[in-house]
């Protein structure tokens with residue numbers, strides 16, 4: 775007799791972990807770009823994890839990063855998000871450092887951590903697209 779198995783099909787989710795840097799313009803870029811990926815570019819396939827809660831011992835956050843692929847996004851080479859994700863949960867699938875990315879593209883960092891001008895919004899778009907590309911790579915695996 776043929777047995778049918780019910781298979782639960784759930785869309786693959788990728789955890790985006792921004793560093794939440796407040797003091798550097800690159801930290802502001804990180805937050806805005808991640809928000810754009812989560813809200814506009816990949817809303818069905820991404821979730822975010824609160825880095826401070828993750829570090830403070832949020833059980834669900836740590837379990838999520840152990841079960842699902844993650845992308846860390848850091849404003850600078852101190853790489854707070856990547857280092858804490860590796861320490862507390864597991865190696866992220868991709869790690870993006872904004873200062874390196876801007877250098878690669880020959881783009882200057884925003885002048886202020888508090889306000890973004892129109893030109894900076896193009897930089898947010900570029901960073902968001904780079905994150906989205908990594909999400910696509912993971913989804914295609």
Ligand code: SF4
Pocket residue numbers: 793794795796797798800801848849850851852853854855
């Ligand atoms: S990675 Fe850099 S910008 Fe981000 S929180 Fe750490 S020191 Fe601040």
